[in-house]
Amino acid sequence: MTVIANGFIINEFNEPTRCNIRLEEEKIVEIGSDVKPLPGEKVIDATDLIVTAxxxxxxxxxxxxxxxxxxxxxxxxxxxxxxxxxxxxxxxxxxxxxxxxxxxxxxxxxxxxxxxxxxxxxxxxxxxxxxxxxxxxxxxxxxxxxxxxxxxxxxxxxxxxxxxxxxxxxxxxxxxxxxxxxxxxxxxxxxxxxxxxxxxxxxxxxxxxxxxxxxxxxxxxxxxxxxxxxxxxxxxxxxxxxxxxxxxxxxxxxxxxxxxxxxxxxxxxxxxxxxxxxxxxxxxxxxxxxxxxxxxxxxxxxxxxxxxxxxxxxxxxxxxxxxxxxxxxxxxxxxxxxxxxxxxxxxxxxxxxxxxxxxxxxxxxNLPYGKLEVGASADIVLIDLDKEKTITTDDFLSQGKNTPYTGQTCSGWPVHTIYAGQTVWMED
Ligand SMILES: [Zn+2]
Known part of the structure; x- marks a missing residue:
């Protein structure tokens, strides 16, 4: 089991609310501010990050x-x-x-x-x-x-x-x-x-x-x-x-x-x-x-x-x-x-x-994805809204480098992507 701890979920009123999420195998099993990591459980530290579907x-x-x-x-x-x-x-x-x-x-x-x-x-x-x-x-x-x-x-x-x-x-x-x-x-x-x-x-x-x-x-x-x-x-x-x-x-x-x-x-x-x-x-x-x-x-x-x-x-x-x-x-x-x-x-x-x-x-x-909720597939992205980075094709994992947007500086970058409970990409 894994707990994503100390991150912010954006609630329906567009307010960040601190929340922990427990994953078991490929599912989300618990969401709440009172979800605490158990001894021996893997913890993903999401402090200062947005946690979203x-x-x-x-x-x-x-x-x-x-x-x-x-x-x-x-x-x-x-x-x-x-x-x-x-x-x-x-x-x-x-x-x-x-x-x-x-x-x-x-x-x-x-x-x-x-x-x-x-x-x-x-x-x-x-x-x-x-x-x-x-x-x-x-x-x-x-x-x-x-x-x-x-x-x-x-x-x-x-x-x-x-x-x-x-x-x-x-x-x-x-x-x-x-x-x-x-x-x-x-x-x-x-x-x-x-x-x-x-x-x-x-x-x-x-x-x-x-x-x-x-x-x-x-x-x-x-x-x-x-x-x-x-x-x-x-x-x-x-x-x-x-x-x-x-x-x-x-x-x-x-x-x-x-x-x-x-x-x-x-x-x-x-x-x-x-x-x-x-x-x-x-x-x-x-x-x-x-x-x-x-x-x-x-x-x-x-x-x-x-x-x-x-x-x-x-x-x-x-x-x-x-x-x-x-x-x-x-x-x-x-x-x-x-x-x-x-x-x-x-x-x-x-x-x-x-x-x-x-x-x-x-x-x-009508797809059963795209929401952080108990019972859903643990498909989750952690985003650092304050992270600033200039777009460069050197960062691309795609084979395609064809974009007119290189050189533009943006903030709000995904830093960790979890698919069905497994990390599929995270920043070094
Ligand atoms: Zn088309």
């Missing part, structure tokens, strides 16, 4: 199988643990794609062997993630669902036709699993590498208009209404997307969504130049989009935060935007960046931020 990230690219030069299940899960995550959901744009029973089983085997924390894999919506797939090219939802698909997603590409999405939603609804959608209408990408706006004009880079995302969300919320599916929108980035989702929720449609740290803290005006590390999909939008995302989180339109951790090799990101791959890494810096930008500045409370990264993610997907 391990974070959940429903949007991670682990790249394995097929792209192990970018990331592996081992490195990606260790990086996530470094960022305070104890549960992550792995996106299906791998090779092979998890689009059959055999591929799901092979993926589960790799996860079981190599993952440092809990990994819930997505199953694909279409075979081979074909954006322009016909109804005939959908996965066998029963087969993929029965082999451990957390939910269904074609992340990386949008499902282009309404008929295919309609059928996919009907199948997912029948299995009581979510459709998790990367929303992008291919006919509106227009060869762009960044947001179509003021900054793309200045830099002379082709732009992707906001409507490329929002038009597909508008279509899909109606399909979700028609099929009764749980429709979850990935990485919402525009003011119009937030509005469509807000209206859909008001109409009683089962739609939820996530936002990524980079879309909350940065917009097109922060892009320092035409360089690959600023290229991500969806792109950093205009200031009014960023403001709408912050407002959407505050009013509950946006349910939770995910990172879209998307590691790439250096040579894929070192050129200009047009020549680079989409995506930035995020697992290891998400909490500190958000804490620094929004909690220290009193825009969000600490409680709000912790919930958006744990219990609200769990609530969105």
């Amino acid at each position: 391990g974070f959940i990230d429903v949007h991670v690219h682990l790249r394995e199988p097929g792209f192990e030069q970018k990331e592996t299940i081992a490195s990606g899960t260790l990086a996530a643990a470094h960022g305070g995550f104890t549960t992550i959901c792995a996106m299906p744009n791998t090779n092979p794609v998890p689009d059959s029973a055999a591929n799901m089983q092979a993926l589960n085997k790799r996860i079981k062997a190599d993952a440092k924390i809990r990994v819930l894999p997505y199953g694909a919506i279409t075979k081979q993630l074909k954006a322009d797939a016909t109804v005939e090219e959908l996965v066998d939802f029963d087969e993929v669902g029965a082999n451990g698909a957390f939910a269904f997603s074609d992340d990386g590409v949008g499902v282009q036709t309404a008929g295919t999405m309609y059928k996919a939603m009907a199948e997912a609804a029948r299995l009581n699993k979510a459709i998790v959608a990367h929303c992008e209408d291919n006919s509106l990408i227009l060869g762009g590498s960044m947001h179509d706006g003021r900054r793309s004009e200045q830099l002379g880079v082709k732009g992707i208009p906001s409507v490329c995302e929002s038009v597909q969300i508008a279509r899909d919320v109606l399909l979700a209404e028609a099929t009764g599916a749980h429709y979850h929108v990935c990485h919402v980035s525009t003011v119009e997307s937030v509005r469509v989702i807000r209206d859909a929720k008001a109409a009683g449609i089962h739609v939820t969504c996530e936002v990524c740290p980079h879309h909350l803290i940065s917009d097109e005006n922060d892009i320092t130049g035409d360089t690959g590390n600023w290229k991500m999909n969806p792109p950093l939008r205009a200031t009014r989009d960023r403001q709408a995302l912050i407002a959407g989180l505050m009013d509950g339109t946006i349910d939770c935060i995910s990172t879209d951790h998307a590691p790439h090799c250096e040579h894929e990101k070192c050129g200009k935007m047009a020549d680079s791959a989409f995506g930035i890494v995020g697992s290891e810096t998400a909490f500190a960046q958000l804490y620094t930008h929004f909690v220290k500045t009193k825009i969000f409370t600490l409680k709000q931020l912790l919930d958006w990264m744990s219990s609200d993610v769990a609530r969105t997907f």
Whole structure:
């Protein structure tokens, strides 16, 4: 048995309360200020640290199988643990794609062997993630669902036709699993590498208009209404997307969504130049989009935060935007960046931020994780809110070093991550 002693839990009123937690094997068995370590019991000293439920990230690219030069299940899960995550959901744009029973089983085997924390894999919506797939090219939802698909997603590409999405939603609804959608209408990408706006004009880079995302969300919320599916929108980035989702929720449609740290803290005006590390999909939008995302989180339109951790090799990101791959890494810096930008500045409370990264993610997907409570899996992160550190890729445990945020100083860093009662990462 182990006791995490002298740490602070943030209660529902956003107040730090001193609390000890006893773990037995993989579970939390006692929580309280009167829980005292017994003789011989292991003690983890959490003095001056925040003790909170391990974070959940429903949007991670682990790249394995097929792209192990970018990331592996081992490195990606260790990086996530470094960022305070104890549960992550792995996106299906791998090779092979998890689009059959055999591929799901092979993926589960790799996860079981190599993952440092809990990994819930997505199953694909279409075979081979074909954006322009016909109804005939959908996965066998029963087969993929029965082999451990957390939910269904074609992340990386949008499902282009309404008929295919309609059928996919009907199948997912029948299995009581979510459709998790990367929303992008291919006919509106227009060869762009960044947001179509003021900054793309200045830099002379082709732009992707906001409507490329929002038009597909508008279509899909109606399909979700028609099929009764749980429709979850990935990485919402525009003011119009937030509005469509807000209206859909008001109409009683089962739609939820996530936002990524980079879309909350940065917009097109922060892009320092035409360089690959600023290229991500969806792109950093205009200031009014960023403001709408912050407002959407505050009013509950946006349910939770995910990172879209998307590691790439250096040579894929070192050129200009047009020549680079989409995506930035995020697992290891998400909490500190958000804490620094929004909690220290009193825009969000600490409680709000912790919930958006744990219990609200769990609530969105009906997962039994993300809360510190007796009987729960002992998935816990200890955070030093006062610790200040400058972001450097030298610290990253991810193979991916592709971030535009190096050199930024943040405070609020995870220092010890416990998954199912075991330390999976701690600071030296
Ligand atoms: Zn995506």
